[in-house]
Amino acid sequence: MSGADKRDDIVRAALELIAEHGFHGAPMAMIAERAGVAAGTIYRYFENKDVLIKELYGALEKKMYPFILEGYSNEAPFRARFLHLGSAMLRFFIENPLDFRYLEQFHNSPYGVAFRRDKLMGKAGGCDVFRELFEQGIKQQVLKDFPVVIFFDLAFGSLVALARDHILGFVQLDETLINRVVEACWDAVKR
Incomplete structure (x- = not known):
């Protein structure tokens, strides 16, 4: 899977989980799991959750x-x-x-x-x-x-x-x- 695909999967997972559970109910580990990536992988694309939310x-x-x-x-x-x-x-x-x-x-x-x-x-x-x-x-x-x-x-x-x-x-x-x-x-x- 390419870097762009992983990033897209992370963004999609964050969108789904935040829409379903709110910001606090969608921790980075849950986003990573939904995206099918390791938790640390998210931080290659987004410095932190605040950056992910704003982007x-x-x-x-x-x-x-x-x-x-x-x-x-x-x-x-x-x-x-x-x-x-x-x-x-x-x-x-x-x-x-x-x-x-x-x-x-x-x-x-x-x-x-x-x-x-x-x-x-x-x-x-x-x-x-x-x-x-x-x-x-x-x-x-x-x-x-x-x-x-x-x-x-x-x-x-x-x-x-x-x-x-x-x-x-x-x-x-x-x-x-x-x-x-x-x-x-x-x-x-x-x-």
């Missing part, structure tokens, strides 16, 4: 953003861009339930709190399309007069909860229902 989040973000941005145009009307981002994000979560469960673990942990704070303040790298859209909407007075963080909660907090309910089998979302829900989120934030 895994970065990999998921790199996977998610191209999906969300496919077909997205900065030239489209504001409402259309909002609807595109909301429905694409919800579809990504539904189509990638393991990734979603990991992202939820991350965002509700000390790792995610620090990352989210930096993202909201524009200090983190990566894709800032959501924050940029909200800032533009506030400036153009298309959106209600709230701080940016409230738009994340009003607009996308409900989509995250809905994705969770879909994955748990409490509701079955189809394309029509996804579009209706994202429209309702738009109604919550538009002026």
Whole structure:
């Protein structure tokens, strides 16, 4: 097995175990066992568990953003861009339930709190399309007069909860229902 294959197996095992058991319930030894490698092998690729957790989040973000941005145009009307981002994000979560469960673990942990704070303040790298859209909407007075963080909660907090309910089998979302829900989120934030 090549080094890249071992690394991929470690990342996949970490994703599965953390999504299933949380960060504390997925020790490095368990990750190694699931990946089929010796415990010391993990440390060839990741200095420690914190590095593994952060790199895994970065990999998921790199996977998610191209999906969300496919077909997205900065030239489209504001409402259309909002609807595109909301429905694409919800579809990504539904189509990638393991990734979603990991992202939820991350965002509700000390790792995610620090990352989210930096993202909201524009200090983190990566894709800032959501924050940029909200800032533009506030400036153009298309959106209600709230701080940016409230738009994340009003607009996308409900989509995250809905994705969770879909994955748990409490509701079955189809394309029509996804579009209706994202429209309702738009109604919550538009002026």
